[in-house]
Amino acid sequence: VPIARDYNISNTYDRIPNNKTKVIPLKRESRIKEVFIAALKCPDYLGSLIHDFRRLDNCVEKNHYYEGVKYTLQQYLQGESLFQDIKKQIPITKLSGYSRIILYSYWFNSVATSIAFYKKYLKSKGIKNVIAVSRAHGDGDLYVKGMKCYRPSLMILSSNFDKVFSVSENGIKYLKKQGIDNVELARLGVKEGKKLVRNTNRDYLQIVSCSVINENKRVIKIAEALKQITDIKIRWTHFGNGPLEENLKIWCENNLGRNIQYVLNGYTQNSDIRKFYIEETPDLFINVSIMEGIPVSIMEAMSYSIPTIATNVGATSEIVEENVNGYLIPQLFEV
Numbered sequence: 001v002p003i004a005r006d007y008n009i010s011n012t013y014d015r016i017p018n019n020k021t022k023v024i025p026l027k028r029e030s031r032i033k034e035v036f037i038a039a040l041k042c043p044d045y046l047g048s049l050i051h052d053f054r055r056l057d058n059c060v061e062k063n064h065y066y067e068g069v070k071y072t073l074q075q076y077l078q079g080e081s082l083f084q085d086i087k088k089q090i091p092i093t094k095l096s097g098y099s100r101i102i103l104y105s106y107w108f109n110s111v112a113t114s115i116a117f118y119k120k121y122l123k124s125k126g127i128k129n130v131i132a133v134s135r136a137h138g139d140g141d142l143y144v145k146g147m148k149c150y151r152p153s154l155m156i157l158s159s160n161f162d163k164v165f166s167v168s169e170n171g172i173k174y175l176k177k178q179g180i181d182n183v184e185l186a187r188l189g190v191k192e193g194k195k196l197v198r199n200t201n202r203d204y205l206q207i208v209s210c211s212v213i214n215e216n217k218r219v220i221k222i223a224e225a226l227k228q229i230t231d232i233k234i235r236w237t238h239f240g241n242g243p244l245e246e247n248l249k250i251w252c253e254n255n256l257g258r259n260i261q262y263v264l265n266g267y268t269q270n271s272d273i274r275k276f277y278i279e280e281t282p283d284l285f286i287n288v289s290i291m292e293g294i295p296v297s298i299m300e301a302m303s304y305s306i307p308t309i310a311t312n313v314g315a316t317s318e319i320v321e322e323n324v325n326g327y328l329i330p331q332l333f334e335v
Helices: 031-040 042-059 062-089 110-124 154-160 169-177 219-227 245-255 270-280 296-303
Strands: 101-105 130-136 163-166 183-185 205-210 234-239 260-264 284-287 308-311 326-329
Touching: 031 042, 031 062, 042 062, 042 154, 062 110, 101 110, 110 130, 110 154, 163 169, 169 183, 205 219, 205 270, 205 296, 219 234, 219 245, 219 260, 234 270, 245 260, 270 296, 284 296, 296 308
Parallel strands: 101 130, 130 163, 163 183, 205 234, 205 284, 234 260, 284 308, 308 326
Antiparallel strands: none
16 A cells, blocks of 8 residues: 555556555545544544653653654654545455455554554454554654654554564664564665676776765765865766755855766666666765665665765664774764
8 A cells, every 4th residue: 555645656566576466555635634634533542642742751852842742743643644544445344354464564654653543443343363563764764863762652553563673773772762662673685786896997986875865864965075085086976866956966066176076866766776886886885874774775885895984873883894894984974
């Protein structure tokens, strides 16, 4: 059940496991209507919401308190609105006759909250063979600034989820601090790459990065660091777009020296990125995020034997080993 609005299902879900799989896109209401419906349903989750607000004082840093309130309301309102949409489009009559029903969310966010609501609803209707599981990754669904020991909708999640699978050891520690005990390690991987041989004949250093261009990924910091280098020829290629893409382009045009060649490729298919790794054999991959889970982009670069410089955040240290396959730098490094 893809939840995003206006998704082209045929383009996005091109690896359907088998012909028994059914894709059911939700017929989403307007955002205003969804918020209104979810707010009207407040009595259904009021006890859990009050419990969360009582925890805010002790579990959220003071300067992030109002962000915590906003984050909490977002989880409940989005979770409830998605639950109402799912309940409407997948009636209980379609769920009869199954020996087991597994509700699975790839992200441990408001989608997981909607699954918790849905499982609770199914149990109230006499359907008891329901299992709810979710993955937990990093930025956005696990690590939230200023809220290291706080998890919105904790009562709903802990009482309805059978298991939460963290992709990292660090994620397990965070989840347990937040009050989620039924957690287990289940790492993600990437497709097998190819061991590359560095091109030692070229007279420039080939650097690559791959991420969304936003405040968390801080791609501008890579450009600022490159500006400091004046005695080496460098080719920097970035894959990915985002809200700060135009700002980055303008900054690079106005500040990078002639010894720095750069290409901002925007959104790029994964197959084309892999092709670039094989043909260009980059010397270095860089990631300078403020927050991360366990970055797939770094794992992919490593699968092509590309060493990495990355900020020591989230679970990055579980894949980047100092002086072995790369280097870790502080989250608040100086350029």
